[in-house]
Amino acid sequence: xxxxxxxxxxxxxxxxxxxxxxxxxxxxxxxxxxxxxxxxxxxxxxxxxxxxxxxxxxxxxxxxxxxxxxxxxxxxxxxxxxxxxxxxxxxxxxxxxxxxxxxxxxxxxxxxxxxxxxxxxxxxxxxxxxxxxxxxxxxxxxxx
Amino acid sequence: xxxxxxxxxxxxxxxxxxxxxxxxxxxxxxxxxxxxxxxxxxxxxxxxxxxxxxxxxxxxxxxxxxxxxxxxxxxxxxxxxxxxxxxxxxxxxxxxxxxxxxxxxxxxxxxxxxxxxxxxxxxxxxxxxxxxxxxxxxxxxxxxxxxxxxxxxxxxxxxxxxxxxxxx
Numbered sequence: 001x002x003x004x005x006x007x008x009x010x011x012x013x014x015x016x017x018x019x020x021x022x023x024x025x026x027x028x029x030x031x032x033x034x035x036x037x038x039x040x041x042x043x044x045x046x047x048x049x050x051x052x053x054x055x056x057x058x059x060x061x062x063x064x065x066x067x068x069x070x071x072x073x074x075x076x077x078x079x080x081x082x083x084x085x086x087x088x089x090x091x092x093x094x095x096x097x098x099x100x101x102x103x104x105x106x107x108x109x110x111x112x113x114x115x116x117x118x119x120x121x122x123x124x125x126x127x128x129x130x131x132x133x134x135x136x137x138x139x140x141x142x143x144x
Numbered sequence: 145x146x147x148x149x150x151x152x153x154x155x156x157x158x159x160x161x162x163x164x165x166x167x168x169x170x171x172x173x174x175x176x177x178x179x180x181x182x183x184x185x186x187x188x189x190x191x192x193x194x195x196x197x198x199x200x201x202x203x204x205x206x207x208x209x210x211x212x213x214x215x216x217x218x219x220x221x222x223x224x225x226x227x228x229x230x231x232x233x234x235x236x237x238x239x240x241x242x243x244x245x246x247x248x249x250x251x252x253x254x255x256x257x258x259x260x261x262x263x264x265x266x267x268x269x270x271x272x273x274x275x276x277x278x279x280x281x282x283x284x285x286x287x288x289x290x291x292x293x294x295x296x297x298x299x300x301x302x303x304x305x306x307x308x309x310x311x312x
Contacts, residue, residue: 018198019205023171044170048159048297053167054214054233059207079206083237 004095004119011038020063023056028067035071037064038097041090051089052096052123057116058084061098061126065112068100069130077110077130084126094118108132148192151249153177156300157189168297171197171211176299187220189252193244204244209278213238213268216252217282219297221266225259231284234263239279248272262286 011027014037020026023045029036039045039060041052062079069077090096100114110132116124150156154175159168168174172191179185189212191197197208218231244250250272257265264286270278 017200018195019171019207020199022196023207043164044167046166047168048166049230053211054236055171055207055211056167058210058214058236058238059205062206062210079238079240081237081239082206082210083235085235086233089232 005040005093006095007040008038008095011036019059023059026060026063030071033072034099035064035068036097036099037067038095040095041092043092046092050092052092054086057086057090057124058082058126060096061100061114061116061124062128064098064116065100065114065126065128066130068114069102069110069112069132072102073105073110073132075110075135076133078133079128080109080131081129082126083128084124087122087125090116090118090123096123098124105132148173148175150175150190150192151177153179153185154188154190157297158300159297161298167211168215171208174212174215178299184253187216187223187254189216189220191250193246193248193250195246198246202246204246204248204250204277206238206240209240209244209270210236210238210280212250212252213270213278213280214282216254216268216270217266217280218284220252220254220268221256221264221282221284224254224256225264227264227286229287231264231286233282233284235283237281240277241279242275242277244270244272244277250277257281259286262288 010029014026014028026039045052045056047053098116103111110130112128114126154177157174157176175190177188193204199205252270255267264284266282268280
């Protein structure tokens with residue numbers, strides 16, 4: 001991350017809808033078993049104190065964890081529980097990225113640990129439990 | 145949003161006044177209702193679910209639920225204990241109990257578990273009608289000294305006139 005105010009090389013935009021699209025663009029880079037997701041926080045992601053809103057951070061970590069589950073287990077999932085510690089603020093205009101790790105799973109549930117971090121420090125640490133959807137079952141597309 | 149049709153008593157929260165839109169405005173529109181101290185509805189936040197708040201399955205996005213419950217904890221919890229400061233969130237846990245659909249009216253309420261000199265422990269619920277969709281617990285920091293106020297947020301009283309329209 002030589003220049004923290006732009007999208008780092010190797011990241012591609014993620015195709016999203018609804019909430020994710022409205023709060024994007026989000027970017028992704030896949031390195032073997034690792035999925036890294038990032039975004040460049042703008043004024044629309046900020047709270048009134050010029051730091052990134054906690055709700056945005058939570059939403060992004062959730063997406064990092066969900067996409068990691070899909071990448072590792074090839075199963076779609078829905079969030080059942082998410083526990084988050086806010087470590088340090090993230091600043092508007094400074095690239096933020098996150099990655100996650102599957103800790104364990106059975107046929108129904110998967111446990112995931114994830115974190116968001118900027119160029120200088122960790123921002124968010126989280127632990128999540130996700131319910132795995134059946135292999136064939138893919139969420140319906142948004143009604144327009 | 146003119147088609148939000150909020151229930152009686154809810155006023156739009158004007159987070160930014162005439163300044164550029166922040167996240168709270170960007171994800172909204174968010175509304176608030178205030179009732180007398182000690183009642184269940186002393187502080188209620190509400191919003192109508194629109195497509196820009198939804199996930200690919202067409203239901204309310206978890207990120208939106210987390211955003212609103214975070215706000216209900218810090219703004220609502222702070223209001224309940226009479227602290228008019230900006231309370232940074234330290235830790236939050238969310239249980240996604242049930243989904244909500246596009247078009248639903250969602251309400252959020254906070255219950256203060258304990259207040260110390262520097263921390264506020266709250267439990268937050270989001271509901272659609274009688275159905276609880278999210279249970280959250282939050283620890284927020286109470287800054288020492290005067291601290292910063294909660295931004296520029298205020299209730300848009302001009303909506304009170306519109307809210308007095310007879311129901312359609």
